[in-house]
Amino acid sequence: MDITDSIINYRRFLKRKNCAKGTIKNYMNSLKNFAIWIDLPIEEVTNQNIQAYIDSLLDKRLRPKTINNNLDSIRGFYNYLQNEEKAVNSNPVKKGYCLRLSRPLPKHLRDEQAQEIFKFIKSIRDRAIFRLMLRCGLRVEEVADLTLSAIDLKRGQILIFKGKGSKGRIVYFSKDTYDALIAYIKARKSLRTQGLFLVEKGTCKGKGISVRGIQKRIEYYSKKSRIKVSCHHLRHTMATQLLNAGADLEIIQDLLGHSKITTTQRYCKVSNLRVQREYHKAMEYVLQR
Known part of the structure; x- marks a missing residue:
């Protein structure tokens, strides 16, 4: 064969x-x-x-x-x-054939770190991009694939047509994200390109920005602010903030587009503020008995 x-x-x-x-x-x-x-x-x-x-x-x-x-x-x-082809009788790559991986905890930004980074983001486009990641938990690929038709400003929601695993979902955006989107859409030149976020300089000007283009922008702001941050850190930050605010895991799972609840549960290990509140609440009860 x-x-x-x-x-x-x-x-x-x-x-x-x-x-x-x-x-x-x-x-x-x-x-x-x-x-x-x-x-x-x-x-x-x-x-x-x-x-x-x-x-x-x-x-x-x-x-x-x-x-x-x-x-x-x-x-x-x-x-x-x-x-499918019936060409072999068995699979030589057994399920147990894999190397053990370390499972580092998801990294997230403290509130003051996120605020500090946004001080350096002067570009209207970039502010909208990174607000979407920080407030909506979008993956960088999902941001790069966004179209104008996916944004519903009246309802305050975004339709992700094709997330990870080709799964669609609806996410919602906050007031500051709405303001950032409105500012960018008003400044965005009316072009036939349906992609929401466009390249602003160079030979690709006017075309949809790529995943690497977005990553390079966050690397630039990371260097400027001297705060280690990636696109995925912003997504992790959103999940951690929601947990600390008391949101249910199932809700966060839906918003992030996780297929398994175990993926979302990893954020519980870094959501120390919620654990801290529950601990002190329980201790108050114990001490009052």
């Missing part, structure tokens, strides 16, 4: 499943590297070959997360060969 043909067929299969472009690209890169390394027909690959491939990735000093992503890609490919 020709591995190149099978990978091309797998790529078409992923497209039919409506997988994100970035996901497909990463899968193809992983499979390309695996195809270059392996010197056997794909139907003859065994568990031992996969273990040897893991060792080769470790020798390259790749991060455990990167290695696990590679294994996920190969596992998915063999699932396709087994279930």
Whole structure:
């Protein structure tokens, strides 16, 4: 069986499943590297070959997360060969084949840090972008994909057509985010481009801003303010602030677009203010008895 043909067929299969472009690209890169390394027909690959491939990735000093992503890609490919093409009898990449990852707590900004960063953001566009992340918990990809038609100013909500895993959801925005959006939309030149946030300088002026373009802006403000911050830090900050304000986990899960409640529960570990309030409340009761 020709591995190149099978990978091309797998790529078409992923497209039919409506997988994100970035996901497909990463899968193809992983499979390309695996195809270059392996010197056997794909139907003859065994568990031992996969273990040897893991060792080769470790020798390259790749991060455990990167290695696990590679294994996920190969596992998915063999699932396709087994279930769709009936080309192999079993999957050589067992579920237990992954490296243990550290699970650092989500990083978030203190209120005064967020205020300090916004002192350095003079651009009307950038203020709107980062307000959306801080108040709505949007992922950077979701901000880059926003269109004018997705913003409902009257209802104070935004329709995310295609979030992570191609899932849509509705999020709501605060008064300061509304003000930032209004200011930007009024200043935004009327162009045929439906993308909400546009490049303002250079050869790509007038086109939709990219994910990397947004990341570079937050890196710029991080350097200017001397506060370590990323786009995802703003999202984490929103989740932590909502928890501290007493919002239910299920509500935060819906707003962030988490498919599993366990992902949202990780914020409980950094939401110390809420724990502190509950502790003192309980202690008051104990001491009064």
